Amino acid sequence: MIQLSLIVPTYNEKDTLPILAERVFAALDKASISGELVVVDDNSPDGTAALAEELSSKYQGRIKVVKRSGKLGLSSAVIAGWQAGQGEILGVIDADLSHDPNILPDMVYSITQGGADIALGSRYIKGGGVRHWPWYRRITSLTAVALGWPICPVNDVTSGYMLMLRQVIEGVELNPIGFKINLEVLVKGRYKTVTEVPFIFEDRLAGKSKFGGGEIVNYLKHLGALTLYWLKNRPKHTKIAYTPFPGNRQ
Numbered sequence: 001m002i003q004l005s006l007i008v009p010t011y012n013e014k015d016t017l018p019i020l021a022e023r024v025f026a027a028l029d030k031a032s033i034s035g036e037l038v039v040v041d042d043n044s045p046d047g048t049a050a051l052a053e054e055l056s057s058k059y060q061g062r063i064k065v066v067k068r069s070g071k072l073g074l075s076s077a078v079i080a081g082w083q084a085g086q087g088e089i090l091g092v093i094d095a096d097l098s099h100d101p102n103i104l105p106d107m108v109y110s111i112t113q114g115g116a117d118i119a120l121g122s123r124y125i126k127g128g129g130v131r132h133w134p135w136y137r138r139i140t141s142l143t144a145v146a147l148g149w150p151i152c153p154v155n156d157v158t159s160g161y162m163l164m165l166r167q168v169i170e171g172v173e174l175n176p177i178g179f180k181i182n183l184e185v186l187v188k189g190r191y192k193t194v195t196e197v198p199f200i201f202e203d204r205l206a207g208k209s210k211f212g213g214g215e216i217v218n219y220l221k222h223l224g225a226l227t228l229y230w231l232k233n234r235p236k237h238t239k240i241a242y243t244p245f246p247g248n249r250q
Helices: 017-030 048-058 074-084 101-112 135-151 181-188 213-233
Strands: 004-010 035-041 063-067 089-092 118-122 129-131 162-165 193-198 200-202
Touching: 004 017, 004 048, 004 074, 004 101, 017 035, 017 048, 017 101, 035 048, 035 074, 048 063, 063 074, 074 089, 074 181, 089 101, 101 118, 101 162, 101 193, 118 181, 135 213, 162 181, 181 213
Parallel strands: 004 035, 004 089, 035 063, 118 193, 129 200
Antiparallel strands: 089 162, 118 162
C-alpha cells in the first residue's frame, strides 16, 4: 500500500528532477515511508517527461508520469496529480529544489501520529526561513502572506509545500486562480486540524522562475474569490503543533 503520493508539477525541470527524486526517496526510505512521486508534465520542450520515465525505471516504478498536451498551469497540474496518485496522503512539492525533502518524515508523522489533517511546510514559523531571495521578493512574499492571514489558519499561507489526508479534498470543488492551489485547499478543504513544519526555502538552483507580475495579479484575484467564500461559509480550523519524526530530532 502506498502511504504518500507526492505531486511534482513540471515545466522544463530536467536539470533538477533527478536530484529531487534522489532526495525525496532517501528521506522517505530512511523513515520507512512508502511513497511515490507523481510527475505531471506540461509538455516540457526540454524533455522532462522522457527523463521522468527513465527515472521511473530506475526507481522501480515509484515514479508515475502524467503527460499533458501543453502548458495548462501549475494548479491544474497538481489537481491532475492528486487524481492519479494512489496514496492515503496526498502532497505537492516543487521540482526546483526550493522545498527541503528532509522534512517529509516530520510532515507525514504529524498526520499519522500527531492528529493533523494537513501538514504545511512553512517558511514563516520558528526554524523556517528563506535563502537567496532579493529584497523585493521578500517584501512581496510577506505582503501576500499578511493579506491572506484573515481567512487562513496558518502563518505561511502562500507555501507551495503541503501534505494532507486524501479526504481533505474529496468532494471539494477546487477552482484556483494562478499558482496557489494550497491556499485554495486551506480555505475550502474538509479538515479540522492543520500544522506547520519549518523549513528553509532555497531559491531555485537551475531553470527559470515562474514568478512575475501576472502571478501577483492572479493571487489578488484568487484571494478576493476565497475571501468571499470564507465570508459565506466561515470554515473552522484549528492549528496544532507539529509532531517531529523521532529520527529527525536534532
